[in-house]
Amino acid sequence: MNKYLLIFLLALPLAAQDGRTIVAESQKRARADSQRYEGTLEVNDAKRKVSTKRWVYERLGSAGESKAVLRFTAPAEVKGVALLILNHPDRASDQWMWTPAVARERRIALQDRRTRFFGTDFSFEDLEERDVDRSTYKTLGEENGAWKIEGTPKPEAKSQYTRVLIWIRKDNYVATQIECYAKDVLIRRIRYTEIEKVQNIWTARNVEVHDLQRDSRTTMKLEKLQYNLSLAAESFTLQALRREQ
Template structure:
């Protein structure tokens, strides 16, 4: 018996997931099914970092919750600096179409719906686009497992996703580094490529922490590979699975900032 045929049965016994989970679709299904909190409420420090090292700081508050249908809704309110205070942004997930997005700009004193054509635009001067803040349907993409590789000190599966024909995406290709530890199941890194094949942005989870039983990104950064700019988000305070008033997820809340 040669060495290869001796070790193969042993691997099947000791590491069954290693040999049966190596399809991109399976890995992304596991990621999609990972347990998430029903609600979140967080205070976040946002830093816009220029190529020369100068920094613009913002403080935002964020709420998210699932409705009775299991669809996710989230709202962001800007607190500082004064130039963006009371700007509010709402995303509502849909089952049969793209997410709905609205923004309230205090200077205009009205709520404006974000058009699909604006999806690739920068969100409030950050390196995140409006499309980056939308949910994604797993069936809109094809997936290929590429390799196993370390990211942020953890072993990961590297999976390539490509949008299917008819899927509206600003990216032609995305590489995902997904933790191999099934108890964590988080994306620690993404490389986002334009439709022309060039790399545009890199997203990295810099700090991951177990909070109330959920692995939670505490610090993330999106780096623009063309401009050299970056946006970093750092959780200052976070609550999970605490009641959130559903009236926050309405255009009325965007306009008034009140839930009464």
């Protein structure tokens, strides 16, 4: 998941050349042919009630044209539910959800991408990978050893956000924080912590999303993280979703 959020940076604007360079470099350093991890999500709602979900995440391909499958493993009532994401460099991703109890896949429409991702504080859009050229950006300065970059999605990106602010560490090009705005209102803040090197790729193992409007927080932990492992392309299809219910 953090991969996606990192890649989200790459969707940022290119108003200033140095900003784009930073983002491109960040993307380059995070690049891997495939990825797998077991994730744990904890949602702390406004009433501080906690709910937990677990899933296995697999991704094949590089940023911008990757395919990913996210399969829930717990709790029992959502076990087997899966999400297939096909990212495209030039347009919004295609997403399908598989529900084993009704043995049906449903397409997540583009219009629905601003809605929250299954009760977490992420939106479906936050799961997408986008080409850097679908946004413009400028560097605003430096803060605590990180570049502060402002990104503005281009109209054709059809983003729910009007601008985002990203902080990228100068020493390893890893994003430490993203703030997402809609019409100048800050709606989400994402923080990356427990940053460590896994198979030579700097990766945040802990991601916290704060929905400021709902005052709800989602913490995601990445376990058993592996890069560049061998994954079959045919596992990233609707047929595979149906088969592996």
